[in-house]
Amino acid sequence: QTVVTQEPSLTVSPGGTVTLTCASSTGAVTSGYYPSWFQQKPGQAPRALIYTTSNKHSWTPARFSGSLLGGKAALTLSGVQPEDEAEYYCLLYYGGVQVFGGGTKLTVL
Amino acid sequence: EVQLVESGGDLVQPGGSLRLSCVVSGFTFSTYAMNWVRQAPGKGLEWVSGIGARGGSTYYADSVRGRFTISRDNSKNTLYLQMNSLRAEDTAIYYCARDTIANDCYWGQGTLVTVSP
Numbered sequence: 705q706t707v708v709t710q711e712p713s714l715t716v717s718p719g720g721t722v723t724l725t726c727a728s729s730t731g732a733v734t735s736g737y738y739p740s741w742f743q744q745k746p747g748q749a750p751r752a753l754i755y756t757t758s759n760k761h762s763w764t765p766a767r768f769s770g771s772l773l774g775g776k777a778a779l780t781l782s783g784v785q786p787e788d789e790a791e792y793y794c795l796l797y798y799g800g801v802q803v804f805g806g807g808t809k810l811t812v813l
Numbered sequence: 814e815v816q817l818v819e820s821g822g823d824l825v826q827p828g829g830s831l832r833l834s835c836v837v838s839g840f841t842f843s844t845y846a847m848n849w850v851r852q853a854p855g856k857g858l859e860w861v862s863g864i865g866a867r868g869g870s871t872y873y874a875d876s877v878r879g880r881f882t883i884s885r886d887n888s889k890n891t892l893y894l895q896m897n898s899l900r901a902e903d904t905a906i907y908y909c910a911r912d913t914i915a916n917d918c919y920w921g922q923g924t925l926v927t928v929s930p
Contacts, residue, residue, distance in 0.1 A: 705875060740913060742858070749920045749921065752919075755916060756915075761917055791857075793857065795860065795913055800863065800872040801872050801873070802848070802860040802863065802913060803860060804850075804857060804859060805857075807857040807858070
């Protein structure tokens with residue numbers, strides 16, 4: 705069974721920079737896994753932020769960026785805002801089947 | 814405006830069946846892959862199933878394979894999830910989402926399925 709692993713929680717100061725990562729139990733994450741990132745706030749449906757590693761949706765703020773870093777997918781927030789406090793999920797594609805990571809709870813403090 | 818509206822969630826007994834629907838508007842439904850994603854109470858997101866734009870390709874998570882069936886009716890702009898042999902661990906909010914790995918991925922607001930005696 706494929707497992708996708710994220711940091712359970714991270715804390716960042718307002719205006720700071722933080723990087724969330726996403727690892728696959730099958731090995732290094734590449735662009736072929738079409739890494740995607742989603743944000744979810746309490747009581748709300750998830751919202752897509754990044755697709756195919758580094759592409760932003762039309763509504764994605766410029767401070768969010770995606771990349772590959774050391775065999776993992778990564779989501780970097782630069783100039784963090786208080787409203788960025790949320791749960792963040794990565795999603796990897798395994799030839800049809802998709803698997804979410806367990807999520808990273810980002811606290812802005 | 815793109816909209817995805819799920820329905821069909823309900824309280825059902827273990828072993829029972831339920832069919833969820835997701836009616837979409839604001840885009841050409843027949844040109845997009847679609848997915849079902851669920852979230853158990855207080856837990857993370859779990860991808861459940863996906864279907865190609867024309868319905869010819871379907872995919873399932875191991876946890877639901879053999880019990881759930883995804884389908885679509887492009888003439889009705891509707892995505893379905895037939896859920897059989899339901900278990901307590903299937904209790905969750907079920908979301909439909911447009912092509913989770915592509916541009917402009919939209920989500921519905923979800924429908925709640927509760928499996929309990």
